Amino acid sequence: MKAEIITIGDELLNGQVIDTNSAWIARHLGALHIPVVHITSISDKGYAIKNALQQAEERADVIIMTGGLGPTRDDVTKAAVADYFGTTLVRNETVSAHVQEIFHRTGRKHMPAMNIGQADVLANAAVLFNDVGTAPGMAVERSGKYFAFLPGVPFEMKFLMENRVLPMLRNAYKSDVFVYNSYLLTVGIGESHLAEQIADIEDTLPPFITLAYLPRIGMVRLRFTGEGTDMEALTSITNSFKEQVVERIKDHVVSIDNRSFEEVLVQIFTDTGITLSTAESCTGGSISAQITAVPGASRMFQGAAVVYSNQAKMDVLGVLSETLTQYGAVSEPTVKEMAEGARRVFRTDYAIATSGIAGPGGGTETKPVGTVCIAVAGPSETRMQTFHFKNDRAINIERTVVAGLTMLWDILK
Incomplete structure (x- = not known):
């Protein structure tokens, strides 16, 4: 049993939107032991849709297509798919009533005529009712192959996959491998x-x-x-x-499992009853954002200070003006005082501090772009380290986040 994912949208091809749907779908198909053998992104063109379906049908048993089911003129998926299967579109009254009810519920008295067309579905398809949106999904089975056509909006796609598609695949498509x-x-x-x-x-x-x-x-x-x-x-x-x-x-x-670095750290802190805070300059809160994105982080993370200016470093964290004058904001003495100040202000067991020149400007001969200082303060010691990254701002920030978390990991060990 093999699967193929097809995503539709010019915005995916020109880089305006990142395709997160394919990764999500592939993970959930993998959990059913259905490997994805091909992922394709195509334009909003009828010929592209039909060509992609033909190729997918030749090499996969399960074909999941997302996108192009909206009410506007560029949403041509249904018409192209109907042509591919040699069928027509028919009005589904249940879906039509659902679309009208959504408009009335949100206080919009007039429903544009184009939205009525969202109730049109393939005559040979099973309707995948969309409780959370106006565009229904559709499922077609032909010659032992299963096709699912889903909206491209991520939360609608996920709802239909979890509540309509995956349960059917789980029951009907069982593999011996x-x-x-x-x-x-x-x-x-x-x-x-x-x-x-x-x-x-x-x-x-x-x-x-x-x-x-x-x-x-x-x-x-x-x-x-x-x-x-x-x-x-x-x-x-x-x-x-x-x-x-x-x-x-x-x-x-x-x-030794499929968890992120941040999830591991949150679990360790939670299990041992210790707490964390951050004092961030060049990372602008990125470390705290990574930590607090993990469910349950509130049990171990106390707070963050984004102190971009020297004055903020002094006012919020108590960094000494003499330290800034003598060593500069990007220095190990400064991040040491920042980390220890965060521990004191937030009353935590550990704190991470960052200060650096992320770029593209701001570098000097002695401290070029990419120079970053990080400190981790704990109950018994404070460790500092200076890194020399490159010129890309986004990558420098990402490297600093990972370096800070790695230093925290090392001090915990």
């Missing part, structure tokens, strides 16, 4: 160095187990994927190889 994924997250070691250290283990992997390297700035996630007919044996064998890797690189291992 299982796919098992096991994950491992590392920090502080580059992809090539990691591959070099575990090359001999990777060489002994059996043909039914593959290892993928998923690098991000400052970290690498490893994914062990096994395929077989005996799930219990597959899980045991796959995890045995992962355990060998964990033992080999244990100083760099953060997580």
Whole structure:
């Protein structure tokens, strides 16, 4: 059983909108052991839609298409799909009543005529009723292949996948071949160095187990994927190889499951009853945003001070004017006082502080763009470190966030 995802929209092709739908759909299909073999983004053109469907039908068993189901003229999916299947569009009265009710409920007395067309569905399709929007989904089965046509709006797509499509796939499309994924997250070691250290283990992997390297700035996630007919044996064998890797690189291992670095840190702080705060200059609150994006962070994160100016550093955190005058804002003495000031102000066990020149301007001969100082203050010590990144502002900020979290991880260990 193989799947293909097709996303429709010129905005995806010109970079105005990032395709997050495909990643979400692929993860949830993977949980059903339905691997995605192809992902395609196409324009809002009838010929592109029909060509994509023809190619997908040749190489996949489950085809999920999102986008182009809205009421405007550029939404041509339904007409193109009807032509592809050699069928027509018919008015679904239940959907029509639902669309009108949404307009009335939101206080809009007049419903544009174009919205009435959202109740038109393929004559040969099963309607996937959309409780949270006006565009219904549609499902078609032909020659053992399953097609689902869903809105491109992410929250509507997710509702229909979770409540309509996935339950049907779970019950009707069961495979004798299982796919098992096991994950491992590392920090502080580059992809090539990691591959070099575990090359001999990777060489002994059996043909039914593959290892993928998923690098991000400052970290690498490893994914062990096994395929077989005996799930219990597959899980045991796959995890045995992962355990060998964990033992080999244990100083760099953060997580042995599919959690993010921030999720691991939040869990550790929560389980041990310790607290965290941040004092951020060049990162502008990015570290605190990463932490508080994790559910349950309120149990361990107390607060953040975004202190961009020197005056703010002094007023909020108590950084000494003498320190700023003698060493400058981008210096280890300054971030030391920032981190210790955050611990004091927010009454936390640990604090991370950042100050740097993210760019593209502001650099000097002695402190060029990319110079960043980070401090982590804890109950027994404060560690400082200076980094020299490159010229890209966004990447410098991302590197600083990861470096700060890694320093926190190191001091916790």
